[in-house]
Amino acid sequence: MTSYIGAVDQGTTSTRFIIFDQNGNMVSVSRTTHDQICEKPGWVAHDPAQIRDNTFTVIERALAKAGLTGKDLAAIGVTNQRETVAAWDRHTGKPLYHAVVWQCARSDEICRNLDAVYGKDCFRQQTGLPTATYFSGPKIKWMMDHVPAVRQAVDNGTALFGTMDTWVIWNLTGGPGKGNHVTDVTNASRTLLMNLNTLDWDPDILKTLGIPRDCLPAIVPSSDPAALGRTHAPGPLGHGVTVGGALGDQQAALFGHTCFAPGEAKNTYGTGCFLLFNTGHKIIFSRHGLLTTPAYQIHGERPVYALEGSIAYAGALVQWVRDNLGLIASAPEIEDLANTVEDNGDVYCVPAFSGLFAPHWRPDARGVIAGLTQYATKGHIARAVLEATAYQTKDIVEAISKDLGKHLDLTALKVDGGMVENHTLMQFQADILDKKVIRPKVTETTALGAAYAAGLAVGFWPDTGSLKEKWQAHTTWYPHMDDLRRTRLYDSWQKAVKTSFGWC
Numbered sequence: 149m150t151s152y153i154g155a156v157d158q159g160t161t162s163t164r165f166i167i168f169d170q171n172g173n174m175v176s177v178s179r180t181t182h183d184q185i186c187e188k189p190g191w192v193a194h195d196p197a198q199i200r201d202n203t204f205t206v207i208e209r210a211l212a213k214a215g216l217t218g219k220d221l222a223a224i225g226v227t228n229q230r231e232t233v234a235a236w237d238r239h240t241g242k243p244l245y246h247a248v249v250w251q252c253a254r255s256d257e258i259c260r261n262l263d264a265v266y267g268k269d270c271f272r273q274q275t276g277l278p279t280a281t282y283f284s285g286p287k288i289k290w291m292m293d294h295v296p297a298v299r300q301a302v303d304n305g306t307a308l309f310g311t312m313d314t315w316v317i318w319n320l321t322g323g324p325g326k327g328n329h330v331t332d333v334t335n336a337s338r339t340l341l342m343n344l345n346t347l348d349w350d351p352d353i354l355k356t357l358g359i360p361r362d363c364l365p366a367i368v369p370s371s372d373p374a375a376l377g378r379t380h381a382p383g384p385l386g387h388g389v390t391v392g393g394a395l396g397d398q399q400a401a402l403f404g405h406t407c408f409a410p411g412e413a414k415n416t417y418g419t420g421c422f423l424l425f426n427t428g429h430k431i432i433f434s435r436h437g438l439l440t441t442p443a444y445q446i447h448g449e450r451p452v453y454a455l456e457g458s459i460a461y462a463g464a465l466v467q468w469v470r471d472n473l474g475l476i477a478s479a480p481e482i483e484d485l486a487n488t489v490e491d492n493g494d495v496y497c498v499p500a501f502s503g504l505f506a507p508h509w510r511p512d513a514r515g516v517i518a519g520l521t522q523y524a525t526k527g528h529i530a531r532a533v534l535e536a537t538a539y540q541t542k543d544i545v546e547a548i549s550k551d552l553g554k555h556l557d558l559t560a561l562k563v564d565g566g567m568v569e570n571h572t573l574m575q576f577q578a579d580i581l582d583k584k585v586i587r588p589k590v591t592e593t594t595a596l597g598a599a600y601a602a603g604l605a606v607g608f609w610p611d612t613g614s615l616k617e618k619w620q621a622h623t624t625w626y627p628h629m630d631d632l633r634r635t636r637l638y639d640s641w642q643k644a645v646k647t648s649f650g651w652c
């Protein structure tokens with residue numbers, strides 16, 4: 149009996165496999181972390197072989213824990229850290245280099261040159277994105293320019309490129325000789341190579357960057373009964389499980405929150421923090437620093453788009469406080485430390501460790517802790533660190549509201565991710581936004597979104613309406629802060645942000 153749907157969640161710090169039942173409840177989960185390879189300041193890489201092996205392992209373990217096999221799965225979905233890109237040999241399946249991670253700034257010179265030669269953000273009209281090291285296209289060009297094995301494989305026609313959905317699906321569907329080389333529209337849109345209107349690789353951009361189309365995967369819908377392929381040995385699922393869904397993790401979280409209607413939004417607080425706002429079938433170009441991105445495409449339907457605000461350092465800033473400052477021994481401890489003080493004591497922390505993403509897009513920004521006096525304690529720093537994510541989220545909501553004006557009717561923000569365990573942060577988020585913040589019962593919203601996309605594709609769930617009925621709130625935080633205080637705090641935050649500009 150195929151009573152379950154599985155979802156691979158290949159994230160920045162870990163890979164998970166989660167099995168869901170028909171009610172969308174988690175039946176089994178297995179998770180394992182992988183190495184963060186930081187060879188130079190600002191560089192971040194992963195080992196694609198380790199990620200492939202971890203994916204196989206977590207699938208085996210989660211199935212074993214639940215006493216299930218691949219035959220019990222009606223379909224699987226795949227969701228992943230976006231923009232991170234790998235290169236491998238199509239005949240051997242061996243990676244040609246590390247996967248270059250979304251946070252990695254090694255393509256900075258390439259991006260600066262593109263701005264200088266073709267004008268700032270020269271691909272925005274086609275892709276909805278600014279020119280930034282964040283996106284995969286410049287990372288692919290960096291590999292072709294700096295890694296001889298990649299260059300040679302491209303010249304020989306043996307190289308394949310792909311974001312982590314592509315790498316995982318290619319391996320799960322059989323690898324060398326059999327693997328399906330595909331990506332979905334949400335992941336493809338994060339490469340800076342996909343045209344938002346045609347939902348295909350943009351020939352002019354490929355030419356400008358010198359990337360051959362043959363090395364890139366086919367772009368397919370996010371929920372599709374056939375296009376993503378079926379599993380094949382030697383992967384752990386054996387033969388014939390349909391890969392029915394694939395979405396970048398932030399789009400998957402939007403799907404998992406069932407934000408299917410224009411005007412609905414979610415914010416995911418993980419390593420980074422990503423707010424997506426559903427704009428329906430309309431492609432809206434931001435004039436205030438947001439990204440335009442497909443939210444999802446269901447087979448046979450028009451794509452749904454979103455405006456996105458991406459924050460590079462959220463939970464990662466808490467990790468920095470733990471690992472580099474040693475102020476806490478574990479991430480959750482930051483809440484107790486922050487609660488040793490009543491407020492931030494006028495201390496602000498801007499985590500522009502590798503520049504600032506949305507809505508500023510300032511590669512020249514660097515981190516600052518501002519407003520220090522002799523009164524400040526580590527409690528104030530802990531509070532400033534938590535509040536940084538909430539202020540950055542407010543920057544994004546402000547940008548959306550400038551873009552959409554009277555059309556913005558965001559009454560509540562649905563939230564998920566590791567940091568939503570932190571009540572102090574969530575209460576401050578509601579206060580500084582002056583909006584309700586709602587956390588759902590199923591916290592693995594990203595994997596749930598991929599499972600939903602897969603389940604819809606094979607008829608496990610009939611339609612999006614039936615998914616919407618399953619969504620249930622767990623906790624709601626209501627705003628309590630008075631307007632004067634909110635304005636004063638936010639003004640000071642904006643001053644602190646300005647001091648982070650122009651350091652390199």
Ligand SMILES: Nc1ncnc2c1ncn2[C@@H]1O[C@H](COP(=O)(O)OP(=O)(O)O)[C@@H](O)[C@H]1O
Binds near residue numbers: 159462483
């Ligand atoms: N209670 C907490 N308070 C603040 N931050 C937390 C807390 N628990 C976890 N985090 C942060 O959340 C992040 C992990 O969240 P998760 O959603 O698993 O991330 P990802 O999917 O990006 O790997 C870590 O960066 C960690 O520092």
Ligand SMILES: O=P(O)(O)OC[C@H](O)CO
Binds near residue numbers: 161396420
């Ligand atoms: O793996 P996460 O949850 O940190 O998400 C990373 C984002 O997809 C980067 O765009």
